[in-house]
Amino acid sequence: MRLGGNLISLWMRHLPVKKCHPTKLISGLLCVCLCAMVYLGYKASYPYAGTGVIQTRTEPPVPSIRCHVNKTYVPRGRAKSPRMGVPRSAVDHKTDDRLRIDNQILVLVETQYSQLGQDIVAVLEANKMKFKMEAASKTLPYLTYMDKGRYGVIIFENLEAYVNMDMWNRQLLDKYCREYKVGMIIFSKSREDSLLSAKVQGFPLYINSQLQLRDFEMNPYSQVLRVTRAGEVWSGTLPGDDWTVFIANHSTYESVAVARLNGHQGNDPDHDPDGDHGPKSKDYYMNSATQTTVIHDMGKFDGVKRILFGNGFKFWLNRLLFLDSISFLSHGKVSIPLERYILVDVDDIFVGKPGIRMKAHDVNAMVSAQRSWRQYVDNFHFNLGFSGRYFHHGHPDEDEGDTQLLDKKDEFWWFPHVWRHTQPHKVDNTTRLQHDMEKNYDFAKKNGIAVNGQYAVAPHHSGVYPVHDPLFEAWKSVWKVKVTSTEEYPHLKPPRKRRGFVYRGIKVLPRQTCGLFTHTLFIDRYPGGRARLEANIRGGALFQSILYNPINIFMTHMPNFANDRLALYTFESVFKFVQCWTNLEMKSVPPIQLSDLYFNMYPEEKNPIWQDPCNDKRHLAIWSVNKTCDRLPRFLVIGPQKTGTTALYTFLAMHPAIYSNYPSRQTFEEVQFFSGNNYLKGLDWYMSFFPLPSNASSEFLFEKSATYFDKRHVPERAAALLPKARLITILISPAKRAYSWYQHIRAHKDPTAMKYTFYEVITAGSDAERSLQALSRRCLIPGLYAQHLDKWLSHYKAKQLLVLDGELLKINPMAVMNRVQKFLLIQPYFDYSKKLRYDRKKGFYCQVTNNDHTKCLGRSKGRKYPPMDPRANKYLQQYYKRHNVDLQRLLTRLGQEVPQWLREDLKDVSPE
Numbered sequence: 001m002r003l004g005g006n007l008i009s010l011w012m013r014h015l016p017v018k019k020c021h022p023t024k025l026i027s028g029l030l031c032v033c034l035c036a037m038v039y040l041g042y043k044a045s046y047p048y049a050g051t052g053v054i055q056t057r058t059e060p061p062v063p064s065i066r067c068h069v070n071k072t073y074v075p076r077g078r079a080k081s082p083r084m085g086v087p088r089s090a091v092d093h094k095t096d097d098r099l100r101i102d103n104q105i106l107v108l109v110e111t112q113y114s115q116l117g118q119d120i121v122a123v124l125e126a127n128k129m130k131f132k133m134e135a136a137s138k139t140l141p142y143l144t145y146m147d148k149g150r151y152g153v154i155i156f157e158n159l160e161a162y163v164n165m166d167m168w169n170r171q172l173l174d175k176y177c178r179e180y181k182v183g184m185i186i187f188s189k190s191r192e193d194s195l196l197s198a199k200v201q202g203f204p205l206y207i208n209s210q211l212q213l214r215d216f217e218m219n220p221y222s223q224v225l226r227v228t229r230a231g232e233v234w235s236g237t238l239p240g241d242d243w244t245v246f247i248a249n250h251s252t253y254e255s256v257a258v259a260r261l262n263g264h265q266g267n268d269p270d271h272d273p274d275g276d277h278g279p280k281s282k283d284y285y286m287n288s289a290t291q292t293t294v295i296h297d298m299g300k301f302d303g304v305k306r307i308l309f310g311n312g313f314k315f316w317l318n319r320l321l322f323l324d325s326i327s328f329l330s331h332g333k334v335s336i337p338l339e340r341y342i343l344v345d346v347d348d349i350f351v352g353k354p355g356i357r358m359k360a361h362d363v364n365a366m367v368s369a370q371r372s373w374r375q376y377v378d379n380f381h382f383n384l385g386f387s388g389r390y391f392h393h394g395h396p397d398e399d400e401g402d403t404q405l406l407d408k409k410d411e412f413w414w415f416p417h418v419w420r421h422t423q424p425h426k427v428d429n430t431t432r433l434q435h436d437m438e439k440n441y442d443f444a445k446k447n448g449i450a451v452n453g454q455y456a457v458a459p460h461h462s463g464v465y466p467v468h469d470p471l472f473e474a475w476k477s478v479w480k481v482k483v484t485s486t487e488e489y490p491h492l493k494p495p496r497k498r499r500g501f502v503y504r505g506i507k508v509l510p511r512q513t514c515g516l517f518t519h520t521l522f523i524d525r526y527p528g529g530r531a532r533l534e535a536n537i538r539g540g541a542l543f544q545s546i547l548y549n550p551i552n553i554f555m556t557h558m559p560n561f562a563n564d565r566l567a568l569y570t571f572e573s574v575f576k577f578v579q580c581w582t583n584l585e586m587k588s589v590p591p592i593q594l595s596d597l598y599f600n601m602y603p604e605e606k607n608p609i610w611q612d613p614c615n616d617k618r619h620l621a622i623w624s625v626n627k628t629c630d631r632l633p634r635f636l637v638i639g640p641q642k643t644g645t646t647a648l649y650t651f652l653a654m655h656p657a658i659y660s661n662y663p664s665r666q667t668f669e670e671v672q673f674f675s676g677n678n679y680l681k682g683l684d685w686y687m688s689f690f691p692l693p694s695n696a697s698s699e700f701l702f703e704k705s706a707t708y709f710d711k712r713h714v715p716e717r718a719a720a721l722l723p724k725a726r727l728i729t730i731l732i733s734p735a736k737r738a739y740s741w742y743q744h745i746r747a748h749k750d751p752t753a754m755k756y757t758f759y760e761v762i763t764a765g766s767d768a769e770r771s772l773q774a775l776s777r778r779c780l781i782p783g784l785y786a787q788h789l790d791k792w793l794s795h796y797k798a799k800q801l802l803v804l805d806g807e808l809l810k811i812n813p814m815a816v817m818n819r820v821q822k823f824l825l826i827q828p829y830f831d832y833s834k835k836l837r838y839d840r841k842k843g844f845y846c847q848v849t850n851n852d853h854t855k856c857l858g859r860s861k862g863r864k865y866p867p868m869d870p871r872a873n874k875y876l877q878q879y880y881k882r883h884n885v886d887l888q889r890l891l892t893r894l895g896q897e898v899p900q901w902l903r904e905d906l907k908d909v910s911p912e
Helices: 002-014 022-045 096-100 115-126 159-163 167-180 282-286 317-329 360-375 396-407 430-446 469-478 530-537 541-548 566-581 591-601 617-621 645-653 677-681 683-687 714-721 734-747 751-755 758-762 770-783 785-793 806-811 813-824 870-879 881-894 900-908
Strands: 104-109 130-135 153-156 183-187 197-199 205-211 213-218 233-237 243-248 253-261 291-297 306-309 339-349 382-386 413-416 483-486 501-503 506-510 551-557 585-587 635-639 658-660 700-704 726-731 801-805 836-839 844-848
Touching: 104 115, 115 130, 115 317, 115 541, 153 159, 153 317, 159 183, 183 317, 205 291, 213 291, 213 317, 243 253, 253 282, 253 317, 306 317, 317 541, 339 566, 339 591, 360 396, 360 566, 382 430, 413 430, 430 469, 469 506, 483 591, 506 551, 506 591, 530 541, 530 566, 541 551, 541 566, 551 591, 635 645, 635 714, 645 658, 645 700, 645 726, 645 806, 645 813, 645 844, 677 683, 726 785, 726 806, 726 813, 734 751, 734 758, 734 770, 734 870, 734 900, 751 770, 758 770, 758 870, 785 801, 785 881, 801 806, 801 813, 801 881, 806 813, 806 900, 870 881, 881 900
Parallel strands: 104 130, 104 153, 153 183, 183 306, 339 382, 339 551, 339 585, 382 413, 483 506, 635 700, 635 726, 658 700, 726 801
Antiparallel strands: 197 205, 205 243, 213 233, 213 253, 243 291, 253 291, 291 306, 501 506, 836 844
């Protein structure tokens, strides 16, 4: 506004007002206002243009990380790192004892909502460690399976909960730990009502609580250290005033980490907060001048190894020591690798607005940094993502920067975006996307950019997840892409849950953020201040990303390498910090190799988990506007097979407000999306089977796939995509179901069923031929009803499940369908008594057509079978006895009706 005001003042001083017509005066004022608006609009679009901020900036910030890599004392018998000369304390924790335990962790918490318990779980999830969380006050879960221990480490959130355990549980747990040589990690939580000093009940150990500490360091003599590198001192006050320290009165204890009381330096000549005075004696780490914050019980007192922490994860180094403790106590069974693969993607090359783009000296700084960083990260290269359309679209000195990038092109790795930096989900035409990519391809070829890495990234991660099929097709057609990355799968937050997947032959890797975005240009304008960026580097989110993830693809943007060059500052700082405090070895390889490494580590992630895009605002924003979640079903009929699901499907489809999926050529009325390879065809394929409802609030889409009931991954997959869906299952006697299935495939001339009797099938042992074992499983396993329902109920609420009696559906379908309508809360009410009629010839109810005839199911339905062999019936009744008891208990607990056939099956079972 100052510009507009100055122009008006100048104009008024020289204007001969007396000679001016009012109309001319108003016109002149409008012109001045218009000029001012154009100027302000220009300033808003290019905030740094013409301000002198970029041109007269001070020197970019210089990393201040300092450590003493070459001054580290290496205790006798410890190997040095061949690359950095740092101690590798107990690099390999593996012993033969790991062979007797599983790689699962048992976490015993006060409640599932306690903060420390959630922090523990977050660290385990971030490192993809298997765990089971239980309340410490409850009965212990089964600790063994046959002759093997189920858990490699036991974690207690609270020391008090452990020492005050029920005597029976405590003895059982300690016995398990001794027999299987399993260790415990225990946290001592300091509370306001805690005693300031106390003896730990039953142990030669004392604790002091509610302390404020400073100058934290690790004991280099400790065998626990593996990832954590000893030799540094974290100088200054530690976070929190609720620290607990341990005072040992037995040789079983050894300090893992120590600190000092805040405000007290003491007279210890070994104390050296700067770490400049050489190695410290072993006695230093257990003397009275230091305070032990993490202590190792070596098991000499009662035969159980434990590591006790005097605080949680507010202090970042406890996270490293926690991971080392898990590795040490599990004999290396649960251990993270020491190699870290780092790839720094630089998005939006050539794309930035004028005024914030790179200049020639910024490019030279990148090249220099890249070469220098190879002392921290072997083979480090920046990976540059470009959209050629915007080449030479900056100020003249920025265009020189573009030219310099091409002159130095062989120094970097490159990957394509799209020509116009268009978000692919906005383009439904594959040909149009291909044309856009071909322009970028021609630009790369013309300028000699080597882009044969078969890696690409979509602008704003659009079209990668949620998947946009035209993008994947265009990528493969133009660039032969085999790898991409995104931060959106399965969700942006929390970062620890990001995963990879494979779709249409393209491997999708998780991408990480580093705290830098397109708008973070200057360190003094960093959101939250410079201190926040430093905290991110020094033990915070960026450091933890490298610590937790063996493979890291970091997202940065071109402006982060101009202006204050915050990317250079941030990554050099964190690389130095990792080198100072850890024994991790960082290296870099191209994306194709990264993808192979990733899915070799995590093969279980190859199959994606599809989720409802409408449940995540970010996903919805990068999903095609031509798609709608209204085409997803509101309820599922989940089976199992041969219980009456086809009849139920037919009756449901008669309701005027209920619409089924379109039939499949391969599986008829069943889509079978969640239970097989169809799932890998993606969400678009699944939604194509459903009509677009004219009124999504009153019309109910559903699908029936009887294979869903007992397949392993189906409940998880269904709940991810349809978390609010209702489930309907229909059950008959499991013995009758098994026999019906056998007769069904026999009628289809299955060679194994034709070869063996039903009794031979169900009694087949482990020495039988494979085809016979497979048929036996398909007859028997679906009938373990309670077991399968429990899996569904671990993903859905009980109120979302309806269990129907298949026998009752056959003799009184009107009553069953009325119950279904009530469960679905569906309107309008449909009177099935007017639309169903019993067909004596068929032996079941059929649909009444408009001309008052009946339309029944096909010939394969209601087929008459010969009676079951009495031996087979007796065997099955005994086989299913316990499972039927479990089913009765489950239905009673859920408030569901117990069917008559179940009562009869339980009544007819003879005592063993």
